Amino acid sequence: MYKGILHTHTLVVTLFLFIYVIKTILLLSGKNDLLTVFSKKTRVFEMIVSTLFLVTGIYLTMKLPFGGKFDYLFYIKVIMVLASIPIAVVGFKRSNKILAALSLLLITGSYGIAEVYAKRKGAPKESNTLIAANDGKALYENNCVLCHGADGKNGASGALNLSATTLDIPSIATVILNGRNTMNKVDMSAEQADAVAHYVTEHLKGH
Numbered sequence: 046m047y048k049g050i051l052h053t054h055t056l057v058v059t060l061f062l063f064i065y066v067i068k069t070i071l072l073l074s075g076k077n078d079l080l081t082v083f084s085k086k087t088r089v090f091e092m093i094v095s096t097l098f099l100v101t102g103i104y105l106t107m108k109l110p111f112g113g114k115f116d117y118l119f120y121i122k123v124i125m126v127l128a129s130i131p132i133a134v135v136g137f138k139r140s141n142k143i144l145a146a147l148s149l150l151l152i153t154g155s156y157g158i159a160e161v162y163a164k165r166k167g168a169p170k171e172s173n174t175l176i177a178a179n180d181g182k183a184l185y186e187n188n189c190v191l192c193h194g195a196d197g198k199n200g201a202s203g204a205l206n207l208s209a210t211t212l213d214i215p216s217i218a219t220v221i222l223n224g225r226n227t228m229n230k231v232d233m234s235a236e237q238a239d240a241v242a243h244y245v246t247e248h249l250k251g252h
């Protein structure tokens with residue numbers, strides 16, 4: 046479910062940007078007749094795409110691993126997306142080039158922030174080099190709780206339930222060190238990953 050929504054979101058955001066870029070280029074180059082035709086032809090499609098954009102965006106936001114606190118980058122992203130909408134509406138209605146360009150700038154900027162954000166989310170609270178290589182619990186709390194939760198059942202960002210995992214210790218360590226699908230790899234030593242895998246197996250798996 047989470048992965049499907051994430052892929053849908055990426056797809057509709059890309060389509061949305063694509064339509065937007067074309068419209069802005071047409072407006073900026075003064076091809077107003079072409080812009081009218083293009084806008085008319087893509088109107089229904091654009092409505093579907095923007096609705097999906099918002100709905101999937103809201104769903105993914107609810108699944109973000111924040112541990113209760115929002116990150117300022119996230120706020121900037123949401124403000125940029127929300128601000129770009131009325132600016133675009135007014136810009137295109139009045140054929141105002143500056144507003145149209147500004148709105149495109151905001152929406153592409155927020156796309157960039159989303160990319161940075163995806164990389165940062167799930168980053169460890171502190172550097173793992175400060176944590177003993179055999180302290181599986183501390184390493185789990187520093188790196189995994191955000192998504193998987195203290196009991197392994199949290200499921201933020203589509204994280205799998207670790208109490209129900211069927212993976213053995215070496216396979217868990219492999220997921221940690223290499224990442225898998227939507228889970229980014231976690232930056233820690235092989236010894237530390239082994240300690241976390243033991244912690245997951247002994248304290249969360251089957252509990």
Ligand code: HEC
Nearest residue numbers: 167188189192202203204205210211217225226227228231
């Ligand atoms: C940013 C969120 C996030 C963080 C942080 C995170 N995970 Fe994950 N984890 C996921 C997601 C998403 C999946 C599902 C990946 C997939 O679909 O293959 C996952 C899957 C797993 C799996 C596979 C479970 C199975 O049964 O197949 C294991 C094991 C796992 N994580 C352990 C950890 C451990 C241990 C840590 C900390 C060192 C950690 N994860 C940190 C999001 C996260």
